[in-house]
Amino acid sequence: QKEVEQDPGPLSVPEGAIVSLNCTYSNSAFQYFMWYRQYSRKGPELLMYTYSSGNKEDGRFTAQVDKSSKYISLFIRDSQPSDSATYLCAMNPGANNLFFGTGTRLTVIP
Amino acid sequence: KAGVTQTPRYLIKTRGQQVTLSCSPISGHRSVSWYQQTPGQGLQFLFEYFSETQRNKGNFPGRFSGRQFSNSRSEMNVSTLELGDSALYLCASSGAGGMNTEAFFGQGTRLTVV
Numbered sequence: 559q560k561e562v563e564q565d566p567g568p569l570s571v572p573e574g575a576i577v578s579l580n581c582t583y584s585n586s587a588f589q590y591f592m593w594y595r596q597y598s599r600k601g602p603e604l605l606m607y608t609y610s611s612g613n614k615e616d617g618r619f620t621a622q623v624d625k626s627s628k629y630i631s632l633f634i635r636d637s638q639p640s641d642s643a644t645y646l647c648a649m650n651p652g653a654n655n656l657f658f659g660t661g662t663r664l665t666v667i668p
Numbered sequence: 669k670a671g672v673t674q675t676p677r678y679l680i681k682t683r684g685q686q687v688t689l690s691c692s693p694i695s696g697h698r699s700v701s702w703y704q705q706t707p708g709q710g711l712q713f714l715f716e717y718f719s720e721t722q723r724n725k726g727n728f729p730g731r732f733s734g735r736q737f738s739n740s741r742s743e744m745n746v747s748t749l750e751l752g753d754s755a756l757y758l759c760a761s762s763g764a765g766g767m768n769t770e771a772f773f774g775q776g777t778r779l780t781v782v
Contacts, residue, residue: 594773601672601758601773602711646711654699654762655724656771658711 561585564647564659573668577634581647581659584628588649588657591623593632596644596661605645606632637666670695672761672774680780686747689777693740693761699723700742701771702734705756714757717742749781 564581571577579593590609594602606621608614608630614621622631630649634641647659673692681687693700701724702714713726717736734744740761746753756778760771 599775601775604770604772607770648711653724654701654716654718655713655726656701656703656711656760657713658703660710 559584560660562647562649562657562659565662566660568663568665570665570667571637573637573639573666575637575666577632577637577641577664577666579632579634579645579647579662579664581630582628583630583649583657585649585651585657586628587651589652590650591621591630592648592656593619593621594646594648594658595641596646598643602646637664639666639668642666672759672772674757674759674774674777676777677775678778678780680782681749682782683749683751685749686745687749687779688743688745689757689759689779691742691744691759691761691774693742693759694772697761697763697772698740699762700736700740701760701762702742702744703758703760704728705758705776706754711758714744746779751781754779754781 592607593605596602611625618635620633644661644663646661648656675690699718701716703711705711716724720736731747736742756776758776760773762771
């Protein structure tokens, strides 16, 4: 079993929809949780990071962490075609090595 | 402010050869981490260097090695290449802190082994 599980999708939604992306993890030592966006042929771009359980909002993006359930989510409101990309969850136990999910490919249809 | 620069962007090598990839971190960043990305395994941590010292290492064979120079630039080397080493190799830089919470990635080097 991988330490971080993420539904690979693909996920297609109409423009303006709310998107929900999720990851589960098994390692209780994970302390920091991140979401990256990766466009084709580009490196991952950091979108959000959180430490404690709860919600963190940044514009159209909301990151949610539930440590008791070992479950994290990223919500995208009013999705745009430019949001079409692969979304990667990542987490670490406090050291400088990130554990990534396999990524969810999202397509927002105009 | 310049981002993370990786060179070269693309490489084609033959089985058994060795390869060296380069990463220049964001100015002022002292931590450089390397990751391998493949369709089947996703992103996997190779190793991290901080102030010229390897601080963390992932579960990769000894054929994968790296180093960091005094200007924080880093190189990774893969010896005796195998077909399974074909991947996108990503470098991430972060500041002096102990956590990789704000790791900035380069565009990667796509290595193809034939």
